[in-house]
Amino acid sequence: MASRRIWRTLAAPGLLWLIAFFLVAFYAVVAVGLGNVTTLFEPVPHWNPLDWNVGYLWQAVQDVVPGGVTWPVVVRTVLYIAVAMALSLLIGYPVAYYAARYAGRSSGIVLVLLVLPFWISYIMRMFAWTNLLAPDGYASKALNALSIDSLFGALGLMDGSDWLGGQPITVILALVYGYVPFFILPLYASLDRLDHRLIEASRDLGASPAESFRRVILPLSWPGILAGMVLIALPMFGDYFTQDLMSGSPNTNMIGNAINGYVQGGPDKSLGAALTILLSLFLLVFMGFYLRSLRREQRGTA
Amino acid sequence: MTTTAAPTTSRAPARTGRLRLRRDPWGHPRGLAIVTWIYILWSLAPVLLAIRFAFNEGRSRSAAQGWSLRWFWQDPTLSVFHDPTLRSALEQSLKLAGLAMLIATPLGVGLALGLQRWRGRGSGTTNRLTLLPLVTPELVFAVGLFLLFTTAFSFIGLGTTAQVIGHVTFSVSFVVVIVRGRLQTIGGDIEEAAADLGAPPWEVVRRVLLPLLLPAIAASLLIVFALSIDDFVVSQYLASGADTTTVPMRIYAQARAAPTPALNALATLMLAATLLALALAYAVFRVLTRGERGGRSALGQLASLEATIDAGGTK
Numbered sequence: 001m002a003s004r005r006i007w008r009t010l011a012a013p014g015l016l017w018l019i020a021f022f023l024v025a026f027y028a029v030v031a032v033g034l035g036n037v038t039t040l041f042e043p044v045p046h047w048n049p050l051d052w053n054v055g056y057l058w059q060a061v062q063d064v065v066p067g068g069v070t071w072p073v074v075v076r077t078v079l080y081i082a083v084a085m086a087l088s089l090l091i092g093y094p095v096a097y098y099a100a101r102y103a104g105r106s107s108g109i110v111l112v113l114l115v116l117p118f119w120i121s122y123i124m125r126m127f128a129w130t131n132l133l134a135p136d137g138y139a140s141k142a143l144n145a146l147s148i149d150s151l152f153g154a155l156g157l158m159d160g161s162d163w164l165g166g167q168p169i170t171v172i173l174a175l176v177y178g179y180v181p182f183f184i185l186p187l188y189a190s191l192d193r194l195d196h197r198l199i200e201a202s203r204d205l206g207a208s209p210a211e212s213f214r215r216v217i218l219p220l221s222w223p224g225i226l227a228g229m230v231l232i233a234l235p236m237f238g239d240y241f242t243q244d245l246m247s248g249s250p251n252t253n254m255i256g257n258a259i260n261g262y263v264q265g266g267p268d269k270s271l272g273a274a275l276t277i278l279l280s281l282f283l284l285v286f287m288g289f290y291l292r293s294l295r296r297e298q299r300g301t302a
Numbered sequence: 303m304t305t306t307a308a309p310t311t312s313r314a315p316a317r318t319g320r321l322r323l324r325r326d327p328w329g330h331p332r333g334l335a336i337v338t339w340i341y342i343l344w345s346l347a348p349v350l351l352a353i354r355f356a357f358n359e360g361r362s363r364s365a366a367q368g369w370s371l372r373w374f375w376q377d378p379t380l381s382v383f384h385d386p387t388l389r390s391a392l393e394q395s396l397k398l399a400g401l402a403m404l405i406a407t408p409l410g411v412g413l414a415l416g417l418q419r420w421r422g423r424g425s426g427t428t429n430r431l432t433l434l435p436l437v438t439p440e441l442v443f444a445v446g447l448f449l450l451f452t453t454a455f456s457f458i459g460l461g462t463t464a465q466v467i468g469h470v471t472f473s474v475s476f477v478v479v480i481v482r483g484r485l486q487t488i489g490g491d492i493e494e495a496a497a498d499l500g501a502p503p504w505e506v507v508r509r510v511l512l513p514l515l516l517p518a519i520a521a522s523l524l525i526v527f528a529l530s531i532d533d534f535v536v537s538q539y540l541a542s543g544a545d546t547t548t549v550p551m552r553i554y555a556q557a558r559a560a561p562t563p564a565l566n567a568l569a570t571l572m573l574a575a576t577l578l579a580l581a582l583a584y585a586v587f588r589v590l591t592r593g594e595r596g597g598r599s600a601l602g603q604l605a606s607l608e609a610t611i612d613a614g615g616t617k
Binding site for chain 2: 006007008009010011012013014015017018019021022023024025026028029031032043045047091094095097098099102103110113114116117119120121122123124125126127128129130131132134136137138139164177180181234235237238239240241244245248256259260263264269272273276279280283287290291
C-alpha cells in the first residue's frame with residue numbers, strides 16, 4: 001500500500017542516521033571495551049561477539065569495587081552527586097512551587113528568567129564563576145570577608161581560602177548551580193498541573209497548612225521531583241568539565257574525569273571504554289525510568 | 303511586587319483583603335517569593351558580570367574597569383576580531399551550527415512525520431530509538447562517536463565532518479519532539495480531508511502537512527543552531543586540532559589560564575548568537591501560528607518543550 005510506504009520512506013533517512021551514528025557508536029564502545037590493543041596500545045575493536053575479550057571489562061570491574069584504584073573516585077562521585085541533588089531539591093522545590101502557584105501577574109517573566117539559564121552555554125556559566133571565584137574576584141572577596149572560607153574550613157569542607165584550588169565544596173556548589181535549572185523546569189511543569197481543589201479540600205477538612213503540605217501537596221509532587229532528579233543525575237554522572245574548571249585537582253576527580261582521562265589522555269582507551277560500559281549499565285536504570293515518564297507524557301498530551 | 307492581592311479582591315475594601323489573608327495564610331507566600339527572586343538573581347548575576355567584564359577598558363576579568371570595545375575588536379592583537387585563535391573558534395562554532403541546523407532539521411521532520419503515522423511492526427522500537435539520545439549522558443555518546451570515528455569509520459576520521467555528524471545526531475531527536483508536538487496540535491482532520499478529495503499521499507505531505515509544519519520547521523532550525531553552538535563535549539571529543547576548536551572549547555581551555563577579557567567578549571558573542579536564534583525562533587513561531595484558536599501560547603509551548611528536554615546537560 002502506497003499510503004503506508006510513504007511514512008516509512010520519510011522516516012528512513014533519519015532512522016538510518018540514528019542507527020549509524022547512535023546505535024553503532026554505542027556498539028563501538030562495547031567492541032573496544034571488549035576488544036584488544038596493538039603493541040602501541042591503540043584499541044583494536046572486536047565487532048564479532050564471539051571474539052569478545054573480557055579482560056578490560058574485568059579489570060574495570062576490579063577497579064571500581066572496594067580496594068580498586070577507581071573506588072575512591074566512585075565513592076566521591078556518588079557523594080558529590082547525592083549532596084548536589086539534595087541541595088538542588090532544597091533550592092529548586094520552593095522556586096518551582098512559587099513559579100507554578102503564586103507568581104500571578106509576574107508568572108510570564110518568572111518563567112522566562114527560569115528558562116534562560118537553559119540556553120546559556122553550560123561552559124559559559126562555569127566560566128562566569130571562574131571570573132568571580134578567582135582570588136581577586138568579587139565572589140571570593142565577599143565570601144572571605146564574611147569568613148565563609150573559615151567557616152567551611154572549620155567544618156572540614158574547605159582547605160585554605162582559594163575557592164578554585166581543588167575545594168570539594170566549590171565543585172558541589174558548581175554542580176548545583178549548573179544543573180538546578182534542569183531540575184526546576186520539569187518540577188514546575190508537574191506542579192503547574194497540580195489540582196488546587198485537593199489542597200482546598202484538605203484545608204476545609206481541618207488540616208493545618210503544614211499538614212496539608214505534608215499529606216497532600218508533597219505526595220502529589222513526588223512524580224515531578226523524581227523526574228527532575230533523574231534528569232539531573234544523568235548528566236552529573238557524565239560530567240568532567242565542571243570539576244576541571246572549578247577545581248582541576250585530582251583530589252576532586254569524578255567518574256567522568258576518570259573516563260575522560262583514559263579515553264582522551266592516556267593509552268588506556270580500552271579501559272576507558274570498559275568503564276563507559278559499566279557507567280552506562282548503571283545509568284540504564286535511570287534512563288529507563290525517565291523514558292517511561294517521557295512516553296507517558298507524550299501519550300497524555302496526544 | 304510583594305503585594306500579590308488576588309484580582310478578585312481588587313474592588314473589595316482593604317478589610318476583606320486582610321480577612322482573606324487570615325483565612326488563607328498561603329495567599330501571600332512572601333518567603334517563597336523572596337527565595338525565588340534570590341535564586342533568579344544567583345542564577346543570572348554571574349553571567350551578567352562576565353558580560354560586563356567583556357566591556358572592560360583594563361585587562362582584569364574579575365573587576366569592572368571602565369567601558370570599552372577593546373576586547374571585541376579595538377585591540378590590534380588581543381581582541382576577538384584580531385586574535386586568530388579566538389576568531390577561528392567563533393567561525394568554527396558558527397560553521398558547525400549552520401551545517402547541523404541544515405542537516406538535522408530535514409532528517410528530524412521526516413522522522414517525525416513517519417513516526418506519527420507509521421503504525422505496526424517496528425514503530426515502537428523506532429520511537430524508543432528516537433527518544434534515547436535525549437536521555438543518554440553526553441559523555442557516553444561522545445566516547446562512542448570518538449571510538450567509532452577512530453576505528454570502524456576511520457575513513458571519516460576526526461575533524462569538522464565528525465563534529466557536524468555528532469551535532470546532527472543529538473539534534474535530530476529535538477527536532478522530532480518539536481515537530482511531533484506541532485503535528486498533535488494540527489490533528490488529522492485537514493490531512494484526511496485532502497486525502498478524501500483525492501490527493502495522493504505525497505501531495506498531502508507537500509501541500510498540506512509541510513505548510514502547516516512551517517512554524518515547527520522554523521523553530522527547529524533555530525533551536526538546533528542554539529544547541530549546536532552551546533555544545534562542548536561532542537565538539538571536544540571529535541575535534542582534530544587547533545582549527546576545529548569551537549568557542550566553548552576555547553573557553554574551557556583558557557578559563558583558568560588568566561587570559562584577558564577577550565575571552566569574556568568571545569563568550570558574550572556566543573551568548574548573543576544563541577539568544578538571537580531563540581528570539582527569532584519564538585517570533586517566527588508566533589507570527590506563523592497567529593490566529594490559531596485552542597492552542598496554547600507560544601511561550602507555554604516553549605516551556606513545556608524545555609521541560610521534556612533533556613538529560614544532555616551541557617547543551
